[in-house]
Amino acid sequence: MIKLENVTKKFPGMKIPAVKDLNLEVKEGDVCVLVGPSGCGKTTTMKMINRIHEPTSGTIYIQGENALKMNPIKLRLDIGYVIQEIGLFPHMTIEENVATVPNEKKWPKDKTTKKVEDVLTLVGLDPKIYSNRYPVELSGGQRQRVGVARAMVSDPPIMLMDEPFGAVDPITRARLQNEFLRIQERMGKTIVFVTHDIDEAIKMGDTIAVMREGQLIQHATPGDLLSSPADEFVASLVGRNRSIKRLHLIRIREILDEVGRAKPATEDMSIDDIKQRIEESNIRSIMVVDRNNKLTGVIGINDLKKKTGKVATDYMEDIAESVTSDATLNDALSVMLECGEGYVAIVNEDDQYEGTITLGDLLNVVKEDS
Amino acid sequence: MLRTLFKWVVVPLLIVALGAVIVVYSVNNPTDSLVARSLTYSNVFKALNEHLMLMFVSMGGAIVVGISIGIMLSRPKLYYLGRGVENIVNVGQTIPSLAILALFFTILGLGFRVAVFALFLYSILPILRNTFAGITSVDDSIIESAKGMGMSPFRILKKIELPIAYPIIIAGIRTAVVINVGAAVLATFIGGGGFGDLIVTGLSVRRDMVIFTGASIAALTAILFDYIIGQVENKLVKW
Ligand SMILES: Nc1ncnc2c1ncn2[C@@H]1O[C@H](COP(=O)(O)OP(=O)(O)OP(=O)(O)O)[C@@H](O)[C@H]1O
Ligand SMILES: [Mg+2]
Numbered sequence: 001m002i003k004l005e006n007v008t009k010k011f012p013g014m015k016i017p018a019v020k021d022l023n024l025e026v027k028e029g030d031v032c033v034l035v036g037p038s039g040c041g042k043t044t045t046m047k048m049i050n051r052i053h054e055p056t057s058g059t060i061y062i063q064g065e066n067a068l069k070m071n072p073i074k075l076r077l078d079i080g081y082v083i084q085e086i087g088l089f090p091h092m093t094i095e096e097n098v099a100t101v102p103n104e105k106k107w108p109k110d111k112t113t114k115k116v117e118d119v120l121t122l123v124g125l126d127p128k129i130y131s132n133r134y135p136v137e138l139s140g141g142q143r144q145r146v147g148v149a150r151a152m153v154s155d156p157p158i159m160l161m162d163e164p165f166g167a168v169d170p171i172t173r174a175r176l177q178n179e180f181l182r183i184q185e186r187m188g189k190t191i192v193f194v195t196h197d198i199d200e201a202i203k204m205g206d207t208i209a210v211m212r213e214g215q216l217i218q219h220a221t222p223g224d225l226l227s228s229p230a231d232e233f234v235a236s237l238v239g240r241n242r243s244i245k246r247l248h249l250i251r252i253r254e255i256l257d258e259v260g261r262a263k264p265a266t267e268d269m270s271i272d273d274i275k276q277r278i279e280e281s282n283i284r285s286i287m288v289v290d291r292n293n294k295l296t297g298v299i300g301i302n303d304l305k306k307k308t309g310k311v312a313t314d315y316m317e318d319i320a321e322s323v324t325s326d327a328t329l330n331d332a333l334s335v336m337l338e339c340g341e342g343y344v345a346i347v348n349e350d351d352q353y354e355g356t357i358t359l360g361d362l363l364n365v366v367k368e369d370s
Numbered sequence: 371m372l373r374t375l376f377k378w379v380v381v382p383l384l385i386v387a388l389g390a391v392i393v394v395y396s397v398n399n400p401t402d403s404l405v406a407r408s409l410t411y412s413n414v415f416k417a418l419n420e421h422l423m424l425m426f427v428s429m430g431g432a433i434v435v436g437i438s439i440g441i442m443l444s445r446p447k448l449y450y451l452g453r454g455v456e457n458i459v460n461v462g463q464t465i466p467s468l469a470i471l472a473l474f475f476t477i478l479g480l481g482f483r484v485a486v487f488a489l490f491l492y493s494i495l496p497i498l499r500n501t502f503a504g505i506t507s508v509d510d511s512i513i514e515s516a517k518g519m520g521m522s523p524f525r526i527l528k529k530i531e532l533p534i535a536y537p538i539i540i541a542g543i544r545t546a547v548v549i550n551v552g553a554a555v556l557a558t559f560i561g562g563g564g565f566g567d568l569i570v571t572g573l574s575v576r577r578d579m580v581i582f583t584g585a586s587i588a589a590l591t592a593i594l595f596d597y598i599i600g601q602v603e604n605k606l607v608k609w
Pocket of ligand 1: 044045196
C-alpha cells in the first residue's frame with residue numbers, strides 16, 4: 001500500500017541526512033508506528049509520503065503508483081493528515097475546520113454537514129456543543145480530536161498521524177487510543193502513526209518501525225519486537241519490563257471468558273444470598289447491577305461487616321472507574337493502581353456489566369508469558 | 371439589532387450632524403465681513419469636496435496597490451525581498467508628510483494630481499507593511515496542515531492567510547486613513563485644495579473662526595473614517 005524504497009532526505013545546509021536510505025513497506029489496513037528518539041526523522045519520513053518534503057533520492061509508491069510523479073494536490077486530498085502541532089485554522093469554527101477537505105473536494109453541502117457531524121461524534125465531541133466554537137475555545141485534547149476528525153472526514157484510505165495524542169493526560173490518552181483502535185477495526189485504514197512513546201507504539205501498531213538517526217533499525221510486529229529486539233538500542237528502547245509491556249498487547253476481552261468470575265448481585269438481592277455467593281466463589285468483593293444489567297456499585301466483604309440493612313443497595317459502594325473490554329490489560333492495571341483496588345469492573349459502551357478482572361489475573365498472564 | 375443600528379447609523383450620523391452644526395453656525399454668524407467672505411457654503415463645500423476626492427482617490431489606490439504588493443512580497447520566493455522592503459517602509463514612514471509633499475512639489479510641480487500622488491505613496495506604506503506582516507505572521511503549522519490536506523497555494527492564500535491577516539490589514543488601512551486625512555490638510559501648500567485652503571485662509575486673514583471651522587471639520591472627517599473602519603475591523607474578527 002505504502003512503500004518507501006531507498007529514501008534519503010537531506011535538508012539544505014544540514015551535514016547529515018535527516019532520513020537515510022530508508023526501506024519500509026506498510027500493508028493495506030495496517031497501522032505502522034514509527035518510533036524513536038526525538039530528531040530521529042519520524043516526522044520527516046511521514047512528510048515525504050504526502051510530499052510536504054520531497055525526498056533527495058529514492059522512490060515512494062502508494063497503491064503501486066509512484067507518488068513522486070503524481071499531482072501533489074490530488075495525492076494529498078486522499079491522505080488524511082494529522083500534524084504534530086495540530087494546526088487548526090483559528091478563524092474557522094470547528095465545523096468549518098473539519099469540513100476543509102470536503103470543501104476542497106466540492107462535496108454537496110448537506111453531505112458535508114452530515115459527515116462532519118458523524119465524524120465529530122465519532123471522536124467524542126458532541127456536534128451540538130462544539131460545531132460553532134472556535135479552536136481557542138477548546139482544550140488541548142479536544143483540539144487534537146478535532147485534528148483527527150478533520151483528517152478522517154472524507155474517509156481517506158490512508159492516514160498519516162504525527163503524535164495525534166501527544167497533548168492529553170494519560171487517562172484521556174488511553175481512552176482516545178481505545179476509541180481509535182475501535183474505529184480502526186471497523187474502517188481498516190492504512191495508517192502511519194508517529195510517536196516517541198514505546199508503550200503507545202506497542203499498543204497501537206500492527207507493526208513498529210524503530211528509527212534512530214534517520215535510519216530504520218527494526219521493522220517488526222510488537223510481539224516480535226518484544227521477544228527479539230534487533231540490537232541493544234531496540235532492547236533499551238522497549239525497556240527491561242518486557243513481560244509487563246506485553247499487557248499492552250492483550251485486550252481484556254481476550255481473557256475475560258477464561259477468568260470465569262462470580263455472577264453479579266442484583267440491587268434487590270437479599271444480604272444472605274450475597275454472603276452465600278461471596279463465600280461460594282471465594283471472592284473479596286461482588287459487583288452490583290440494576291435490572292438492565294447496568295453497573296451501579298460494588299460490595300466488599302468489609303462493607304458487609306460495617307453496614308446494616310436487608311438488600312444489596314444498603315451495602316453498596318460507588319465505583320470510581322471502570323473500563324471497556326477493548327481496553328488493554330495495561331489500561332486495566334492503570335485503573336487498579338489509580339483507584340488503589342485489586343480489581344476493576346469491565347463494562348460495555350452502555351455501562352452494562354461484562355465481568356471483573358483482578359490483579360491476580362494480570363499476574364497469571366505475565367507469568368505464562370515469561 | 372438596536373445596537374447594530376446605533377453602531378452603524380446613529381453614531382456616524384451624529385458625527386456628520388456635529389460637522390453640519392459647526393458649518394451652519396459659523397456661516398450664519400460671521401464675526402465680521404472678512405469671515406463672511408471666507409466662510410460661504412460654496413467655499414466650505416468646495417473644500418469638503420476636494421478633501422474627500424484627495425482622500426478617496428489616494429486611499430483607493432493605496433489600498434489596492436499596498437495589499438497587492440504586500441501579498442506578492444509574502445510569497446516564499448520573495449520573502450527575503452519583503453523583509454528588506456519592510457525595513458525601507460519603516461524608514462519611509464518616519465519622513466514627515468510635509469517633507470514628502472515638498473519633495474513632490476520640487477519634482478512634479480503644483481496641483482491636485484501631484485497632491486493625490488504624494489498622499490497615495492505615503493498611505494501605501496502602512497497598508498503594505500501590515501499586509502506583509504499579517505500574512506507572514508500566520509503560523510507555519512497552519513499553512514502546513516492546509517497544504518497537507520490538499521489545498522493549493524491560491525486556496526491557502528484566499529481561505530487561510532488573508533482571512534487570518536484581515537484584522538492586521540484593516541488596522542493598517544485605519545492608520546493610513548488617519549495619516550491621510552491629516553496629510554491632506556497640507557495639500558493646500560502645493561495647490562491641492564481641501565480643508566487646508568480654509569485653514570490657510572484663516573491664518574492669512576487672522577480670523578480664528580475660519581481656522582476653527584476648517585480644522586474641526588477636517589478632524590471630524592478623520593474621526594468618522596477611523597470610527598467606520600474600526601467597526602469593520604470588529605466585525606471581521608470573530609474568533
Ligand atoms: N525543515 C527542516 N529544515 C532543516 N532541517 C530539518 C527540517 N525538518 C527537520 N529537520 C531536521 O531533521 C531531523 C529529523 O527531524 P524530524 O522532525 O523528522 O524528527 P522527529 O523524529 O519527528 O522528532 P520529534 O520526535 O522531536 O518530533 C532533525 O535533526 C531536524 O533538525
Ligand atoms: Mg516529529
